[in-house]
Amino acid sequence: MNPQVLVVEDEDALATLLQYNLEKEGYSVAVARDGEEALIQAEESTPDLVLVDWMLPKVSGIEVCRRLRGRQETANVPIIMLTARGEETDRVRGLDTGADDYVVKPFSMTELFARIRAVLRRIRPGLAGDVIEAGDISMDRVAHRVRRADREIHLGPTEFRLLDYLMQHPGRVFSREQLLDAVWGSDVYVEARTVDVHVGRLRKALNNKQERDPIRTVRSAGYAFDVNA
C-alpha cells in the first residue's frame, strides 16, 4: 500500500535522516549505500520512487539514473536527484539523464516531501497520498477540500494544515508545542494556547450536532485525532 522509496545515499547521517523522516511520513524505505547496491535493490523490488544522491562511490548518481531508465522494469520509476550546491550547473545533465526532479542540498524535509508528492502525483497518480480518509471524514490535499459525511467542510488554511497533520498520524497525541512546530513552523513564535483556539475552530467546523468529535483532548498532554467510530 505505502509507496516504496529507495534511497541511494552513501553518507550515513543523511541516509538515516531520510529514512527516519520518510517512514514517519508513511513511506516504506530501503537504503542503498552505493550505486551498485542501488541497482540490485531496484531490481529485486521495484520501488515506486528513487531518491538518489548525485555523488556516489562506484557508480555515480547519473549512471544509476541511466541504468534504471535503461532497464525495462524500472524505466518508468520516478527519480529525484539530490545535488549539492555548486553542482547546480549539472542539473541539466541530471534531468537529461532521466531524473524527474532534483533537490538542492541542504533542503528541508518539508520541501522534499512536497517534491516527492509532486513527482508521484505526476507519474503515479494515486500513490501520492493526496486523499486521506478516516471514518466519514475525507480530505483531499490537492483540491484542498474536506468533507464529512457527504457535506463540504470549509476550513481556513491553518485549520486545514492542522487537520492534515493530525490525520497523518491518527491516534497519536501531540503536545501543543509539537503541533506548533509541525503546523505553524518551527521558526514562528505563537502562544501555545493558540493551538487550543484553532482546535476549537476546527471542531466547530467539523462536528455537526450529534457527530462524534474526532479530536481527543488529552489533559496536560495535547490533542490526538481518533479514527474509530
Add this chain to the structure above:
Amino acid sequence: MNPQVLVVEDEDALATLLQYNLEKEGYSVAVARDGEEALIQAEESTPDLVLVDWMLPKVSGIEVCRRLRGRQETANVPIIMLTARGEETDRVRGLDTGADDYVVKPFSMTELFARIRAVLRRIRPGLAGDVIEAGDISMDRVAHRVRRADREIHLGPTEFRLLDYLMQHPGRVFSREQLLDAVWGSDVYVEARTVDVHVGRLRKALNNKQERDPIRTVRSAGYAFDVNA
C-alpha cells in the same frame, strides 16, 4: 484491545500454526480458508491486519488485496502477503496491488512477527509500538490510552503516569517514597499518603466489579503491579 488479524490461508497446517502462534503473541485471530470467505469476514469485522496467502482457491491473494483496497472500510487495512519461493518475481505485482509487505515461505514466526509489528507501526501507530500489556490491561503511551478487557479506561495525568510506572516494573514493590520520586518527581514535595489516594483512584478506574485488582498492597512496604493471568 488486541489487534485483530485475519489470516487467509487454505493450507490447514499452516493456518492452524499461524493462528496458534499469533494468539500466543497477543493477537486476536480469525481464519478464512479462501478468498471469498476472506472478503466476507473482512467486511463483517474490519480487521487491523490481513495476512493473505498468495495462492488461494477461488479468489487469488492478489484479487483479495485489490478488493479489500477497493472497499471503503477496508481500504486502509494493512496487508501482508505470504508468497512461496519462486513466486518472488511476482512481488512487484503484490506490492503494486496494495500489499504493504510480503514474507517468503518458509518463514520463521519471529520474522513474521517483526514484519507485522513493522507494518502496524507504520500504518496504525499505536497498535504496535509503545504498548505495554499485562493480562487484560493494555496501555498505549503514544496514543495515551489505557484499556482493560475491551473498554476504554479514562485516567487523569497522574494516574496515567503511576500506572505506567508500575506496569514498567511488574511484580516489584515500591515504597510510597519511591513512587513519589518516580511519578511525581524528586523535586516536588507531597505527603506520602497522597500515593494511597491515587492508587485508590487508579483502582476504582481500573477495576470493574468482579475483576481482579492488579495492584497489590504490601503492608508497611508499598504497592506493586501484579501481572498474573
Add this chain to the structure above:
DNA sequence: CAAGCGGGCTACAGTTTTGTGACAACGGCC
C-alpha cells in the same frame, strides 16, 4: 483485649488546564 499502626475511602477546597467568545490586527480584493 486494648492500643496503635497502616491503609482504604470520602469530602472538599484549591489549582491547573481547557473551552470559548470577543477583539484588534492583518492582508487581499474590489
Add this chain to the structure above:
DNA sequence: GGCCGTTGTCACAAAACTGTAGCCCGCTTG
C-alpha cells in the same frame, strides 16, 4: 479606502484534577 475572511491573544468561565485531612476498619502487638 472599506469590506471580508483569517489569525493570534486575552480574559473569563467551565471542567478536570490534585493534595490533604479526617474517619473508619482490620490487623498487629504487647
